[in-house]
Amino acid sequence: MAEGTGGRPPEEMGGPPERDSLRIIVNGKEREVARGTTVAGLLDELGLAPGMVVVEHNRAILERARLGEVPLAEGDRLELVHFVGGG
Amino acid sequence: MDSKDASSPTTPERAPATGIDTPLEIGGRRFDSRLILGTGKYPDNETMVRAIRASGTEMVTVAVRRVDLDRANEDSILHHLSPDEFFLLANTAGCYTAEEAVRYARLARAAGFNEWVKLEVIGDERTLLPDVHATLEAARILVEEGFKVMAYTNEDLITALRLEDAGCVSVMPLASPIGSGLGLVNPYYIREIKSRLEVPVIVDAGVGTASDACATMEQGVDGVLMNTAIAVADDPVAMATAMRHGVVAGRLAFLAGRMPKREIAVPSSPTRGMLG
Numbered sequence: 001m002a003e004g005t006g007g008r009p010p011e012e013m014g015g016p017p018e019r020d021s022l023r024i025i026v027n028g029k030e031r032e033v034a035r036g037t038t039v040a041g042l043l044d045e046l047g048l049a050p051g052m053v054v055v056e057h058n059r060a061i062l063e064r065a066r067l068g069e070v071p072l073a074e075g076d077r078l079e080l081v082h083f084v085g086g087g
Numbered sequence: 088m089d090s091k092d093a094s095s096p097t098t099p100e101r102a103p104a105t106g107i108d109t110p111l112e113i114g115g116r117r118f119d120s121r122l123i124l125g126t127g128k129y130p131d132n133e134t135m136v137r138a139i140r141a142s143g144t145e146m147v148t149v150a151v152r153r154v155d156l157d158r159a160n161e162d163s164i165l166h167h168l169s170p171d172e173f174f175l176l177a178n179t180a181g182c183y184t185a186e187e188a189v190r191y192a193r194l195a196r197a198a199g200f201n202e203w204v205k206l207e208v209i210g211d212e213r214t215l216l217p218d219v220h221a222t223l224e225a226a227r228i229l230v231e232e233g234f235k236v237m238a239y240t241n242e243d244l245i246t247a248l249r250l251e252d253a254g255c256v257s258v259m260p261l262a263s264p265i266g267s268g269l270g271l272v273n274p275y276y277i278r279e280i281k282s283r284l285e286v287p288v289i290v291d292a293g294v295g296t297a298s299d300a301c302a303t304m305e306q307g308v309d310g311v312l313m314n315t316a317i318a319v320a321d322d323p324v325a326m327a328t329a330m331r332h333g334v335v336a337g338r339l340a341f342l343a344g345r346m347p348k349r350e351i352a353v354p355s356s357p358t359r360g361m362l363g
C-alpha cells in the first residue's frame with residue numbers, strides 16, 4: 001500500500017510541536033484536529049456514536065474498545081464506515 | 088451439509104400434507120423463509136421496512152460504505168432495521184478485486200453482528216458479472232479467516248464446485264445480471280449446479296417479478312435473493328408480498344413433483360360412460 005506519506009510529527013524527534021493541530025484524512029477529506037485527540041474524540045467531534053461505525057486507522061481496523069486509547073497523528077488516514085442499504 | 092441431501096432435485100423431499108416446507112439451513116442457521124432481501128434502492132426507509140416485513144424474510148443484505156460526514160446525522164440502515172429482527176448479511180458489493188472484497192468483509196465483521204458475508208467481486212461494469220477468479224481467491228482468504236461466505240457467482244458449474252470446495256456455506260449463482268429483471272435465463276445450468284452441490288444454492292440477482300421467483304424455485308434451488316424487483320416496483324410492499332408467495336409456490340411445486348409435459352392433449356374426464 002502506498003500509505004503513510006504523511007510522516008510523523010516532529011515532537012517524536014524531541015523538538016517542540018509546530019502547531020496545536022494535526023492534519024488527518026477522514027473518509028478521503030482533509031481535516032484538522034487538536035493535537036492529542038484520540039479516535040474516540042474525533043468520533044465525538046463528528047457526532048458519531050462509536051457503536052454505529054467501524055473505524056479503519058491507517059488500513060488497520062480499530063477495535064471499539066481501543067478507540068479511546070489511540071491518539072491521532074499527523075497524516076493519519078481514517079475510514080469511518082457503517083451499514084447502508086444494499087443488495 | 089446435513090439434512091440438505093433430501094432436497095436435491097433428483098430426490099425431491101415430499102411436502103408434508105400440510106404443505107409446510109422444511110426450514111432452509113445455511114452454515115448451521117435455520118431460516119423458515121427461503122427469500123433473502125436486499126435493502127437498497129427503496130423510495131424511503133419506511134417503505135423498505137414494510138416491504139421487508141411483508142416478504143416474510145429473515146435475512147437481509149446490507150452494504151458497507153463511508154459515513155457521509157457532511158450530513159448532520161448519519162444514515163446508518165441500523166436506525167431503521169433492527170438486527171434483532173433480521174439476520175444481517177453484509178455484502179462486498181462494488182468491489183472489483185479480491186483484496187478490496189476482503190477489506191470490506193473485515194470491516195463488516197468488525198461491526199460486531201456476525202461473521203457472515205455475501206461475497207461479491209465484480210469483473211465488468213456493464214454487466215456486473217462476477218470476476219470468478221477474484222471471487223474464488225477472496226473466498227479462500229475469508230474462509231481461512233473464519234468467515235461464513237455466501238458467494239455470488241455466475242451460472243458456471245465449475246466455479247460453483249470450486250467455491251464449495253473453498254468452504255463457502257452457500258453458492259449463489261445469478262438468474263440474470265444484477266438489477267436487470269430479466270428473470271431466469273438459464274434454468275438448465277441452475278439445475279445442474281443444484282444437483283451437484285451439497286451446500287445450499289441460492290439464486291441471487293435477476294429476478295424481476297413473482298413468476299420469475301416461482302420459476303426459479305421450481306428448479307429445486309434452496310432460496311432466492313433479490314432486491315431491485317421489490318425496491319423499484321410501483322408498490323414495493325405489494326411486490327414483496329407477491330415474491331413471498333412466488334417463492335413458496337415455486338418451492339411447493341418443486342416438492343410436489345410436476346406432471347410430465349406432453350405435446351398432445353389427454354382428457355381429464357372419463358372417456359367411458361358417454362351417452363350413446
